[in-house]
Amino acid sequence: MYTLNWQPPYDWSWMLGFLAARAVSGVETVADSYYARSLAVGEYRGVVTAIPDIARHTLHINLSAGLEPVAAECLAKMSRLFDLQCNPQIVNGALGKLGAARPGLRLPGCVDAFEQGVRAILGQLVSVAMAAKLTSRVAQLYG
Numbered sequence: 602m603y604t605l606n607w608q609p610p611y612d613w614s615w616m617l618g619f620l621a622a623r624a625v626s627g628v629e630t631v632a633d634s635y636y637a638r639s640l641a642v643g644e645y646r647g648v649v650t651a652i653p654d655i656a657r658h659t660l661h662i663n664l665s666a667g668l669e670p671v672a673a674e675c676l677a678k679m680s681r682l683f684d685l686q687c688n689p690q691i692v693n694g695a696l697g698k699l700g701a702a703r704p705g706l707r708l709p710g711c712v713d714a715f716e717q718g719v720r721a722i723l724g725q726l727v728s729v730a731m732a733a734k735l736t737s738r739v740a741q742l743y744g
Contacts, residue, residue, distance in 0.1 A: 603662040607685045610705030613653045619709055626737040642671040649675055681710040
């Protein structure tokens, strides 16, 4: 298991809800307390699971054996997905009352630029739910 840190506050409920609404069946699983997905890094394949520890301001990352050789890249992808490098004090200061109203919001990122491009294109054509379904079909057909 690996551990990534973040600066509080972090609105995990919102982030996991955002990801759940867009989860691609067969690729991602999102629950109240974790996020899991299949991941390909070069020729390496496996599953990554992210479990936030809110009290310790850490994100526990589990990698399946197939991803261990590329652990550093997997951790960087999870850090980008969950926007862990964000400094919420700077953001909240810049947003003023808007930031104070919703402390801990982060910008969801992505783990793969091509995947995100497919999601963006499909999302322009249909609803969020349908885009997730169509992306799932693309993943089934092409991996």
